[in-house]
Structure formats: C-alpha cells, structure tokens
Amino acid sequence: MKTDKQLKQEIEEELEYDPAVNSADIGVEVSGRVVTLSGHPTNYAEKLAAEKAAQRVAGVKAVVVEMEVRLPRADVRSDEDTANAVRSMLHWTVGLSEEAVKVQVEKGWVTLSGAVPNAHLSHLATRTVSHMRGVTGVSNLIDVSSGESVNNIAEKIGRALQRHAEREAKHIQINVRDGSVTLTGKVGSYAERSAVRGAAWSAPGVRAVIDDLDIE
Template identity: 80%
Template structure:
C-alpha cells in the first residue's frame, strides 16, 4: 500500500500531466489516503479536471474538494450573456430538443432543469456547459424519463459492466428501483469505481445512481 507521501507525489504528477490543469493553481494534501485539493483554478473545467485526475490515481480512497474557481477578468460575463451562450450550445446538441432543458444562471452558476430520455444526454448537457468559459459551476437537475422494467435495466447494466469493466463486474451487485440504480461491492481504485458508475449512468432509463462501492 502506498504511503500518504507517495500518494501526494502521484497526485501532483497526475495533475501536472493533465494539459487541462495548471499545477500552480492547485494544492494537494493527503491524510490516510484521503486527498484534499485546494486552490483557485481559473475555470470550472479546470476544477473538474483536477477532481478527475486525483480520482484516477491508484490507492486514493476519497477526494475532498476545497477549490474555488476564480475567473480571469476576460472570462467574466453577465448572467444574461452566459445564459444566452448556454442556450445556444444546448441547441446544437444532437438528440436534445430545444425545449428539453431550461437554463438558469445566478452569479455565474448554471442550473439545468428539464426532462430527457437518457442519463447520457443529461450528463452530456452538464459536461458541455461545464466546459464553457465564464461558468463558475453547474447544478444538473434534469430528470430522465423511464422506459424499461427494473429487471431489464439491471440486466442491461450488468452486461455493460462485463463489456466495459469485466474484472470489476464479478464483485458488484446491481439493484434497480424506479429508475434508481444502487451499486454495492468492491473495486480496486477510484478509476474503476468511476468506470462502474459510468456504465450504470449510460443505460437508458436510469435517472439516479447510488454508489455504495468500496475502494480496496
């Protein structure tokens, strides 16, 4: 098992390796395999990239976020301009009707509401907006329409896990209730945990995922 010092070095190297991150913006502390990220990234996209980079490192048990986005002056816009830009981006998304998602912006923070046929579209909308300049954060309140029985949905997710993360699938239990998927079992890293969650979210009809997976 890696020591906290080794984990800190690995996380810092992963942050430096990622071209979306300026290592000078991010501070790293590790205690009992729990990584705390602090500092002031210059965009919400950089903040997300830092979170994901830390989660990719083998041996990390959890990630605590204490970062606050500080936009460069050139990226600061009015909420009206941000809302207009967000709506324009969403209109260009394949599979998403213009009326499906409503946009609210308050002090640079974007809230998305509406209803879409799959969790994939919901996450795609969130990711698209999260990588826009001038956005301080995103709250995704988009609902996902149901369309499959609980047993069918569980079987589809199980098959997807076997395709995407075969080793992890053997140690994971999947339960589905009213479109909410609960995952239990053991995985070897946060990256494997993210792969399992991603396979669950990708299934049509899933509108929530409860992650009770343990990282060994």
C-alpha cells in the same frame, strides 16, 4: 501500500502532467489516503480535470474538493449572457430545445432542469456546459423519463459490466428503484469505479446512480 507523502507527490506530478490543469492553482493534502484539493482554478473545466487527475492515482481512497473557481476578468460574463450562450450550446451541440431543458444562472453557476429521454443526453448536456468559458459550476436537475422496467435496467447494466469490467462485475451488486441505481461492492481502483459508474449511467431508463462502492 503507498504512504500519504508518496501519494501527495504522485498527485502533484499528475496535476503537472495534465495539460488541462495549472498545478500552481491547486493545493494538495493527503491524510489516511484521503486527498483534499484546495485552491482557485480559473474555470470549472480545470476544477473537474484536477479532481479526475487525483482520482487517477493508484492508492487514493477518496477525494475531498475544496476548490473555488475564480474566473479571469476577461472570462466574466453577465448571467444573462451566460444563460443565452448555454441555451445556444445545448441546442446546436446536444440538440436540446428550450422546452426540453431550462437554464438558470446565478453568479456564473448554471442549473439545468427539465426532462430528456435518456441519461446520455443529460450527461452530454452537463459535459458541454462544464467546458464553457464564464461558467463557475453546473448543477444537473434534469429528469430522465423512460418506459424501461426495473428488471430491464438491472439486466442491461449487468451485461454492460460484463463487457466493460468483467472482473469487477463479479463483486458488484445492482439495485434499481424508480430509475435510481444503487451500486455496492468492491473495486480495485478509481478507474474501475469510474468504469462501473459509466456502465450504470449508460443504461436506458437510469435517472440517478448512487455510488456505494468501496475501493480495496
């Protein structure tokens, strides 16, 4: 098993390796294989990239995010300008109208609400907005409306796990209630955990995914 010192070194190397991250913006501390990221990334996309970089390192048990986005002066926009830009991106890139998804912006932090027919559109909306200049954070409150039954959702997730992560599927339990999926069991790494979560989110009718998976 890697020591905390080894994990810290490997995470710092991974941050330097990732072209989406300026490692000088991010501080790394490790205790009991739990990683704490601090610092001031210059945009929200960099903050997300730093978090994912830490999760990729084998042996990491959990990641605590204490980073705060500080936009360069050239990227600072009024909340009204940011809201208008977000609406345009959602319309032209994701195909979502103002009636489907509402946009609220406060100090660069974007909150999305409304309803879409599947979780894929909800995730695509969040990912699109997350990479926009001038955005300091994103909250996704979009509801997913679907006529899928509980049994259909659980069955489709189970089949997806068999296709994407067959080894992990044997150790994972899936519970579905009102479109909310709870995942329990054990996986071997953050990458496997991400694959399982992705399979759950991809199923039609899923509104939320509660990740109670443990990393061995």
